[in-house]
Amino acid sequence: MAKIEARLEELGITLPAAPAPAANYVPFVQSGNLLYVSGQISNGPDGLILGRLGASMDADEGATAARFCGLALIAQAKAALGDLDRVTRVVKLTGFVNCTPDFTEQPKVVNGCSDLMVEVFGDAGRHARAAVGAPSLPLGVGVEIEAIFEVE
Known part of the structure; x- marks a missing residue:
């Protein structure tokens, strides 16, 4: 079993x-060794x-919502790469928070x-980040997050 898949199983x-x-865009784009995942x-x-x-x-409650965004980001990375062990680094997250x-x-x-x-991802999961407040988000969700992964 692949290392990251085993880690996911270990974590339950x-x-x-x-x-x-949900609109006219693609869920991910790979350019060179960077995988850009659209906002989840x-x-x-x-x-x-x-x-x-x-x-x-x-x-x-917002942190729980953000965790679900993260699960979708990882799912998109898996769909793009086929093997999560190809992720060598989480480079950056940009989080948008629907807030007052x-x-x-x-x-x-x-x-x-x-x-x-x-x-x-362990130490490879440590990343640069932005956390931004927004007056509204698509469909009224609480959180949206996009990611950049370094891949091999």
Whole structure:
């Protein structure tokens, strides 16, 4: 069994199916040794995780939503590469948090995805990052995150 697949199994993580694009874009693009994965929205096992941080969701709920974004990012990487062991580094995450103007815990929310990347990829999961507040996100979801992976 591949190293990352074994790690996912050890963690009790089952990846979702890689979500299909919702508009006129592709879910990922590889350019050289970089894999760019389009923004993945917070979609849990019971459907979309809707809400606004600072209003109907708190930071812990947002972190859970961000973790689901991370699972979708990894699923897209697997769909692109076939083998997650080809990921040599998580280079960067950019997280968008649907929040009220006074909400300031965007970093805590996006940690839900960042922590997952380190759990799954170890030191190669440590990455550069942005955590940005947004007045709204597609379909009313709480979180959207995009990723850049270095691959071999």
